[in-house]
Amino acid sequence: MIRQNQRFLTQIYVLADLLCTLMMFFAAYWLKFISGFLPFYRTLPFQDYLLWGTVYSFASILIGFYVRFYAPRRRKSSSYDILKVFQVQGISFLGLLSLLFISKEVHISREFLAIFIIANVTGMIAYRYVLKSLLSRLRRKGFNKRYVLILGAGSVGRSFHDNLQQHPELGYEAIGFLDDFQVVHADEHLQYKPILGLIDNLSHVLETMVVDEVIIALPLKAYKKYAYIIDQCEKAGVKTLIIPDFFDLLPARPFFDNFAGLPLINIRDIPLDELSNRLLKRTFDIVFSLICIVITSPIMLLIYLGIKLTSPGPVLFKQERMGLDRRNFHMYKFRSMHISAPHVGDTQWTVENDPRRTRFGSFLRKTSLDELPQFFNVLAGHMSVVGPRPERPFFVEQFKEEIPKYMVKHHIRPGITGWAQTNGLRGDTSIEERIVHDLFYIENWTFLFDLRIIMRTVTKGLLNKNAY
Template structure:
């Protein structure tokens, strides 16, 4: 079966989105945050601090604890397990408050600085017992009221069965197994503790209201397991992976524990993070400013195209965007129109005789891409992302190259990680796909900024960095 026919996650109806939003609100994380905010309010009221020192203490304590991910979602509600991280965060906050006092940044009153230090210590004395109570309350609620995430396990082998058994016997970990997904189960269907789901993973997630997908070992091809991870990731599920040689794995920032099994927690989909809204706002602002500032350049380029080869000046072409949705992409035409338009099925290569001097200049300087700023304003594209491709080539490449289809998890971009590494035009599709999927897996606002800076360097210096 070609990868193009691989069942893709479909857009959810509006009524299915609201439960997802509610499911992402983790009660334990909210309570832990509320406990710390209350403790900060109590200690800053108890000690004689002015508004400046109150702000310093609150920012140091809550900021450091948030950076240390003390308010994260978690399976294992263990105060003892979390205590070293919590104590370390408090120690860092104490050091920051001390530094502010030594530098006199919040006023030169030594007594106020000492009071702020005592406030931090008082915070620890109030917060830790309350956190212990929150963890105990969370475990009790999971056992008593079954406040657990509906979970699918991909892989119906010994490890998968053990994991499901642990979930059923220990609901305090917050996972409720509702089925296995495995095209080649190692055990007989009747021996499985929960049902074997015969439908596609995306359909099962939607039908069963699944919030967590656990990837255990399976006899299916490795690429199928990766496909499952991307599908779950794309549908907004929490994705946990049993690592190879799991017996040797140590606890770490992204490692959960389900009894004796370590589970690696994959990061959430970029489009579901709050920082993605910052990316979209930056796209709109930068694209609008660029359109205004570069409008004379676009007009001159359009005039040059008109004089060289006539109309149309703007070239319109159907491309594939996020979630395989087609959209019309705009470019300044760099190829002479000769008879029937075959651009949807013809790959343009270096030395194409249809490209005149103006077209070569526009392509060499990437000025032909400037009208895509309008696509960015419309929301069809982003400034940074995988480059969009034509539907026919998407079908062809998806059928040949593993995980090419997965690059459509985010909006396409005017520039991208593959492009700043020299993968433009007639270059390796495998390498492009690998860079694009790396970009999605490691997306951050800083990565976007770095790609933009590399793009500017590439345009100015004409060499890859």
């Protein structure tokens, strides 16, 4: 077994990042000044470029430690690593530009700086992705494992054991359980690891077996044992993690806050509650919507003519929907149906072969072109480009009683497209599954996640077989 110390791995990562940055520096310098591919005027000697490259390299390492880029990442996803690379390199590059400004170093090549930062970010992401993939393969084969002991053989402990078995790439293996009420598992055919004894046997198990982490999966009524368990684990130098007995009520990534000196669990931590994230998303919404309106204006003009020529009535259709903070707004679409009484559209679900559709309207709905006017809703601040799809108030009142956590989607602005829609959940599909995807998006929002959803919408989500 390869059991490497985390401090040693951190040092390896730091050294690898330094080498990667310096390699990208030399590659950028060669491309700009030696290869002959790009025109240049040599304004500074190589030593000056090397000096600033070295400053940048060590600054990025210090910033990496500050933003916990070198914290253990065994349980982190590749997208987390990519986001951290952008964060570290972005802050480091802004710092370098500030130093160049303060030192009045105006003769450094801007093309070189652009090549260097692009190459460095690309190289960093590539080598970390390869390394993470390699480590995952090794862990699947049994190398570099960490061993966990589960306290509690009830439903919570068994659920954790099952989840652990489904993710061998993480490199964790349960060695067994400790439980005060069971000697053997009730479902022995499910092949759980054995129950090694009582909770009071914890110190003996830690002394005689290799244990890296202890997972406390006990019911709330056993909280009096927590102090003893944590004390024994800390004496043995073993990490302790607690799965709350009410974990099914918590989001995937609960947020711990502090109020009046006491720790609190925020049941629904939403990244978009942070002002910086909201400003970033809103700025992107405005810029992206303006670009889309300009680009699609000829298409919208053709749709306008098509609707006018194929059916009487207005070109635009507006409908009341529920949005951010449960506030109602009017969402706009190109009209795809014959004119009917307002209460019909507000309370009736669209079905396959709906007789209210026009022939041209069926084409608009299938291609999602009827959604284009919603970019004006985005500009007005009613909607976002990406987010949970808004629903009519009539159905909201119905769904909030039938579907758990349905109203959580109204904590953020609704979107033209969303994570649920890019996973095929559009039209006459499961509302429960949509909410699961909407909650995942709300709790795991990042700017890169938005870009991913937009790309998926463009590449596979425009044509919709469920759009009636």
